[in-house]
Amino acid sequence: MPKLRRKPTFPWMLLLALPCLAHGANGGIDWNTESFSGDWNGTRSAWGEKGVNAELLFKGTLMANPTGGAKQGSDYMQGLELKVGLDTEKLWGIADSAAYVHLMLNSGGKMNAAYLGSLMGVDNTEASENTPKLFQAWFNKQLLDSTLSLLAGVYPVDTEFYVTDSSGIFLHPSFGPGAELAQTGMNGPSIYPLSSLGVRVKYQPVSVVYAQAALMDADPGSSRNPHWPRLNPYHGDGSFFMAEIGYRPAEAHHVSEPIAPKKAALLTTAEKLEERYEPIGKYAIGYWSYSKKADDVFDTDPAGNPLRHKNRGVYLLMENSLYRAEDMGRDVAAFFRYGRAEKDVNTFDYSASIGLRVRGLIDGRVDDFFGIAATRSHAGEKFRLAQEAAGIAIPGHETAVEITYRAQLKPWLAIQPSVQRIINPGLDPEVKNATVVGARCEIAL
Numbered sequence: 001m002p003k004l005r006r007k008p009t010f011p012w013m014l015l016l017a018l019p020c021l022a023h024g025a026n027g028g029i030d031w032n033t034e035s036f037s038g039d040w041n042g043t044r045s046a047w048g049e050k051g052v053n054a055e056l057l058f059k060g061t062l063m064a065n066p067t068g069g070a071k072q073g074s075d076y077m078q079g080l081e082l083k084v085g086l087d088t089e090k091l092w093g094i095a096d097s098a099a100y101v102h103l104m105l106n107s108g109g110k111m112n113a114a115y116l117g118s119l120m121g122v123d124n125t126e127a128s129e130n131t132p133k134l135f136q137a138w139f140n141k142q143l144l145d146s147t148l149s150l151l152a153g154v155y156p157v158d159t160e161f162y163v164t165d166s167s168g169i170f171l172h173p174s175f176g177p178g179a180e181l182a183q184t185g186m187n188g189p190s191i192y193p194l195s196s197l198g199v200r201v202k203y204q205p206v207s208v209v210y211a212q213a214a215l216m217d218a219d220p221g222s223s224r225n226p227h228w229p230r231l232n233p234y235h236g237d238g239s240f241f242m243a244e245i246g247y248r249p250a251e252a253h254h255v256s257e258p259i260a261p262k263k264a265a266l267l268t269t270a271e272k273l274e275e276r277y278e279p280i281g282k283y284a285i286g287y288w289s290y291s292k293k294a295d296d297v298f299d300t301d302p303a304g305n306p307l308r309h310k311n312r313g314v315y316l317l318m319e320n321s322l323y324r325a326e327d328m329g330r331d332v333a334a335f336f337r338y339g340r341a342e343k344d345v346n347t348f349d350y351s352a353s354i355g356l357r358v359r360g361l362i363d364g365r366v367d368d369f370f371g372i373a374a375t376r377s378h379a380g381e382k383f384r385l386a387q388e389a390a391g392i393a394i395p396g397h398e399t400a401v402e403i404t405y406r407a408q409l410k411p412w413l414a415i416q417p418s419v420q421r422i423i424n425p426g427l428d429p430e431v432k433n434a435t436v437v438g439a440r441c442e443i444a445l
Contacts (some may be wrong), residue, residue: 029045051090066437067433068433118434119426139151155190179377185219208248216241217239248281314339315337332359338353356372416439
């Protein structure tokens, strides 16, 4: 008799246990202003005073594809997230440290899978499976006067690696980790929507310079059967290593950094407002590699077996504020990102993206953001040769252009319309270019 596949129950157990944990991370959040459901008659503030700060976030996205793509249609995707920041000093007397738990529940349709067939995707909240999952659960300790940070647990690397603040507004997935990285691994590396067990070390001798590295389980598993619940990262799939060195000139005025990685659930209202008006500046280079070799997409040995190669890559990031007028609540920031992956074992051998983000484009709308950006992923030579051998002449790239506007209607409510033009979706010569229109609603519950 086949074994029944059981859905994870731990997230819901934690949800039920939250009132028992409720001792809360900061007493400085104005829940009545910043959340739809308010302070729960003072309960949230009481939790915060004791060491636990729990935030609930709802995201709902409606998208339509009136032209092009695999077929025309519309779909709705939604997700519910619980983020719990734990002040370990208040809770357990452990100074210079923090703990964080992040649970997610995805539901709804699959716009890209059902209608577009894009290799890069179209919505950064779309997940392959609708199921609750533990996305983050880590403990972070600061040492050597907070210049050294050690983190261990369930940890997605895209919270700190391959990240640019100014590209975070966009709905297209490739403005997060580049498509040349996201394509790798059996289920992708440890990035949204699946994460794995690992450790991260970060060294920041001064506020403007940092070096960080992470060693993760190479295969996060699947949403319904992730590897980390068995607490056994050594299941034969190898490891994933990532390192990044960066320079952040805009951080020079900081006396000290908050415990990394920065999380909304660890910041007070005043800290959030301060960060909102800070200039952006980041220049970084990164490297990643899998311990296990991968199959060549074209070449074989004399016996007909695929050759095996290291799967690794490099990337660089640049972003900076171009214009700031604090008295008007307006600033303009630009970003550029470029990454390469091994062409012998991957569909994309490189990707590049560039974009512009404007805050306060409309007078008086100081919390609104306008963005325009483009990203292109290039089909590797080996992959093109393999397709030609199969009688398919594929285009050389998949490209996406997005224009979006995020309107912060209330501190707890944001509406974000978006228009995307997807060129060569799926690298399929039979699929026409697509236009995707949609809007996202975010509610801090």
